[in-house]
């Protein structure tokens with residue numbers, strides 16, 4: 621046998637063990653999802669009546685709680701401003717006051733205005749349908765090029781407003797999956813996103829609810845002082861905080 625060439629069976633074995641590993645990983649991810657869903661039920665995100673409202677909410681929720689965003693969204697609704705053309709026309713100072721409850725209101729008002737200019741420029745021309753027609757990868761690049769839109773906001777828009785199979789990562793995802801021993805604590809956003817997208821069926825409905833379940837686990841159990849004994853993921857292997865130490 622020439623040097624450097626591995627026997628076929630060893631290659632097959634290597635492939636087989638990789639396949640087995642991938643299957644185990646897939647099963648583990650689905651198992652986590654099913655346990656959480658059995659506890660919380662299907663969560664039906666995102667809390668927004670239209671794709672445009674979801675996009676506005678995704679920008680307003682940066683660095684604040686959803687309760688604060690809801691107050692800002694209510695103000696916009698009361699002023700009939702949750703319509704792209706009307707929101708584009710409103711004066712910056714008025715917008716700042718209306719979204720004040722969401723925090724960082726000056727910065728967010730500017731970000732909304734910048735996003736609206738992007739939304740009304742070609743090739744989108746103010747149309748959600750045009751956004752939906754653009755492939756996910758290209759649309760993602762376009763969103764990330766808009767000032768003030770980072771990966772989490774872009775992916776929330778892609779998944780929850782445009783129904784594209786893109787997995788949303790947040791601080792809860794990183795915390796929970798490192799606690800479960802499935803991802804390194806310092807893993808990058810992109811690597812963790814690819815980890816989910818490559819190991820789960822490419823389903824918008826699954827990605828939608830899976831991220832919502834992660835947020836629910838994070839909010840209710842996997843907090844600074846973890847409530848491990850009550851958590852639906854409590855007895856999963858390699859979960860390091862079973863004694864309720866702060867994470």
Ligand code: SF4
Nearest residue numbers: 841842848851854861
């Ligand atoms: S069992 Fe504890 S550490 Fe593990 S995910 Fe639940 S709350 Fe977090």
